[in-house]
Amino acid sequence: MRAYIETMTLTAILRLHLLWFAVLVAHPAAGQLVQTREAALIQDAGEYARQYGVPAIEALRRLRAQRDSVAATDALAERHRSRLAGISVQHRPDYRYVVYLTGDHPIPATQIRVGGMTVPIVFRTGAKANRDRVIWAMTYHQAAIRAALPGAPSMGLDPRTGELVVIVGNAIAAADGGATAIDARLEKLTGVPVQVRLLERTDRNLDLHGGGRLDGINPDDGKRYRCTTGYAVSDGARSGITTAAHCLDNMTYYDPQRRATPLSFVGQWGWGYHDVQIHAGAAPERPLIYSDTARLIARPVEMQRSKLSTRAGDFVCHRGESSGYSCAEIELLDFAPAGDLCGGACLPTWVTVAGPNCKGGDSGGPVFSGTTAFGVVKGASYRRDGTCAFYFYMSLDYLPAPWGLLVDSGPDAASASRPGEILTAPF
Template identity: 40%
Template structure:
């Protein structure tokens, strides 16, 4: 834990208790902070946690090559953390290559292969797209569906205690009806949208005149050089930014996109904004944004973090990369382009929160599945590659 302890001591010494100006972390320091969360979650030393997150970043190049090589047989590519870190490729068919260790950015990337998947990801995506309108009628208490990384079929979310049939019976019936393997995940949760720099507080009146709180995501820039900042499309149109030092700034809406694969709004009035995110719950430090990762580059098992106005700073694993939320949450039916996280937290006010690892932008939070005790069954976000046409995430030069 020497490296981690030294980093935390340095950060603590750099932040006076009464500081109004957040400390600026480097890209390396930002990854160190996320490694601290990873170390706690998996019981590792700080050095081992940091190595694994660097391997996660470096492995993207490896998994992109594997995705192309096995395109016709691919069920899933996952990142696993136990008993050791590595990449697992699940394939349809029984012809399986031997496990190997690739090299990327000077780091070893262990790759294991599993055969016998009941479907491919491509087939499951076609089925999900074709049947998403029928699934609510087939599954009482339907809460959405995605591609199951274990089988290449579907995983269907179902409200607990709504369907009297045993779970195994529901899975058998759906598998027979749809023609692909189906796993049912039952949860006592309600799907809902989670109700200047990234990860900050903005408030505005809703249609009923009541104040509604959201979280800013990333500073963005369009082709003409105009700057804006993202939040969720279901947030109020005109927002008031409130910084930790008491600064207030009116942010008029530049555009809103809230259908199918989008829940994104861009507000202007940000001034000479920089590509920064609040990096911790208390807003005592900020991290830079140096690049972004697309949805195809995101794998099940990736360790990602968020900074929400209500939840603060939290991290967890990617659960599904091809998820279609239930209901009319996307101005109608949602596409299967949403990414889910195992929690980490989902609270009202987190809408639009940035999803990141280190200094890399991944997406903006839409909502989650809320448990009766206030917990979070899972949350889901829009990847940055679905930003409106002409807009891109602003990064440090």
């Protein structure tokens, strides 16, 4: 009964937070609702609770732990770097962090007190190659892997298994001896463990607040194209807004009331590991992103998550102009999409997030958790029936210098992340 009351209480609070409760304050410039850090996490926790079937208050604890545990898992990664195959977040049957290592020397389990809960950290051994070796093999042999198959595959590192994942269609696998035969051949080529995944899909790019609408007319075909704004940025002298480099150069920003603001194109970076362009505009009063489908609620951007600190299983959300607001798990790190989407082959620097919510027009939109910024959406992999298998984003680590993310410096931002306390030493 107590757990039921606790769950219902937070559910009620969740609804109030997302509508008109006091943690949403009117933005003086736009008269809109701006979330506090806690309200932003509560919104995302609602999605987490729905997807994993846990009480809303447990979902909130887990997302707090995800936010505040980065320093602790970074320290573990550095401590075990020579053996590290990957670190991942486990959501079922319980919430824990899993550190996968090469060799057979065991490491005792430990735990961390973070986000108001105690999270187990377990160590698995037996990985055939460490993370650095798999990434090097993927980078060095990417052209050879593409040449060895009748169709260009996408590929990436799965930190849960320590394997180089190569994604091919059923027809390619059947014509090339099946998944097992391709596994064996690519393992011999790369010298690292390979897992072939069968997926009939097509990788393609997805055709002032982040998560807003951009429209433009392509002079080559006269058609109107749509993209999504990402984050407010600055080069120290100018302010701007990001979107994807494969969007049109001349775009107009539309606010929720459909008022148009033409943007000034600064530049685009769209090769290898980049897919970002920047449009200049007036300096924003606060760096905000829309965090709901209807663009009625915004949240501040308070900090940035680096790619190196990102873990498989991290629960992140994105807001696209076509698909709206949705959340899912990070799946593959160091991902290279199929085809020539980066002015040629893409480098293995992208990060994938599970579907099923992505559509054309989401390009450039923000990927975030709470008030932490992760990246900007580049493209997606679609199944044959047109549904979204996963989308992939560019980490904000790759913003072109001297441009950098603008973050909110209000009083609520001072304690945006608190390091976890290791309760037992993992030696």
